[in-house]
Amino acid sequence: MTNEHITTTLQSIKAYAEQHHVPIMEDQGIDSLLQLLRDQQPKTVLEIGAAIGFSAIKVAEALPDCHIDTIERDDERFDKAVEFIKKAGLDNQIRIFHADALEFELKELGPSYDAIFIDAAKGQYDRFFEKYGLLLAEGGILYCDNMKMHGLAEQEISEVPKRKRTMIRNIKQFREKMMAHPDFDTSLLSAGDGIMVCKKK
Ligand code: SAH
Ligand code: MG
Numbered sequence: 001m002t003n004e005h006i007t008t009t010l011q012s013i014k015a016y017a018e019q020h021h022v023p024i025m026e027d028q029g030i031d032s033l034l035q036l037l038r039d040q041q042p043k044t045v046l047e048i049g050a051a052i053g054f055s056a057i058k059v060a061e062a063l064p065d066c067h068i069d070t071i072e073r074d075d076e077r078f079d080k081a082v083e084f085i086k087k088a089g090l091d092n093q094i095r096i097f098h099a100d101a102l103e104f105e106l107k108e109l110g111p112s113y114d115a116i117f118i119d120a121a122k123g124q125y126d127r128f129f130e131k132y133g134l135l136l137a138e139g140g141i142l143y144c145d146n147m148k149m150h151g152l153a154e155q156e157i158s159e160v161p162k163r164k165r166t167m168i169r170n171i172k173q174f175r176e177k178m179m180a181h182p183d184f185d186t187s188l189l190s191a192g193d194g195i196m197v198c199k200k201k
Contacts, residue, residue: 016080114139143195144198
């Protein structure tokens with residue numbers, strides 16, 4: 001049941017991402033995320049950080065009955081995402097918003113989501129969580145990408161290059177906060193660049 005529009009679009013996306021250095025998810029990371037989503041079977045997903053639409057399209061392909069809303073702030077990436085989503089024939093299943101997620105009006109979304117996937121500015125996950133976590137349905141699952149930051153978030157802060165310390169500190173703090181959060185069951189998977197899975201109780 002492979003859809004050839006999706007397959008050819010995914011090839012174009014990968015080529016574009018490589019050429020323009022767009023940090024789409026690695027194969028191992030996206031495959032793990034899709035496995036988790038297949039187990040969960042959400043009917044609605046919110047993604048923060050669409051880039052050029054790769055992960056949103058992969059999720060739509062894996063879960064044909066699931067609706068996906070996604071947000072991207074970069075002009076060029078947003079335009080490419082719109083183009084690729086249309087080319088894949090998924091513009092009925094994926095709705096993309098052109099906005100900074102930290103300034104976006106919540107009333108444009110929801111009312112709630114079974115899954116939320118955060119894959120945007122790495123130092124801001126806690127702010128995304130505080131804002132969008134409210135839209136997570138009871139029993140819903142929050143997934144966060146890049147929890148390892150290519151190994152940097154596993155080192156002592158003194159070993160991290162100075163200009164990256166604030167971001168890495170934020171990631172570590174956010175991980176600890178979610179691990180200790182009374183309303184969530186949290187686990188950290190080492191697949192890809194590290195995926196944190198937080199299930200709302
Ligand atoms: N999920 C994508 C990759 C996302 S890369 C995939 O795997 O295919 C991270 C994206 O988040 C970048 O394109 C960046 O522009 C976007 N981003 C970062 N901060 C954001 C914010 N505050 N609001 C919306 N998008 C943001
Ligand atoms: Mg990522």
